[in-house]
Amino acid sequence: MTVEHFTLICDNVPNDVVLTDFGPRVIEVVKVLRRRTELGLWQSRSLLDRLPATVLEDVSQERAEATVRELLAVGAKAEVREQR
Template identity: 55%
Template sequence: MADEYFLLVCDDVPHDVVLTDPGIRVLDVARAVRRLTGLSLWRSKVLATQLPAVILDSVPQEDAEAAVTVLREVGAQAEVRARPESGVLKS
């Protein structure tokens, strides 16, 4: 018997915000990460230097795009990655 797979379609697929390069202003990026995540400044700096780093996990697309904009404004390179595989169910 063949396995059947279904993809659940919802209003918003969860997205991750991934920091790929902090640029030359690492402290400014760490401050932005702190504002976005609520982590301590020390932990934010550690996160900003261990790349690639997932800054936000499973957030709506609008929030992810806003976070990427904040990170890019301080000189970092970041991207939004969709997570569609989480809604696949086996029948």
């Protein structure tokens, strides 16, 4: 009897977007958060009070990177974290 082992490789690992600093342009960051997360104004603003905050969970690499790029463009600091 032979035993075979397989390693599954997944190219589409879910990602999180974590906001670590909102920078000097709070209003612009809130606008990006509202657009990308579909949260309301109050919910988007309250995320800034709980840094580091996970603003998107379980999204594709492309969506996570696009969100981070947009946040960086308005002066915030954010990063993509792979879910393990």
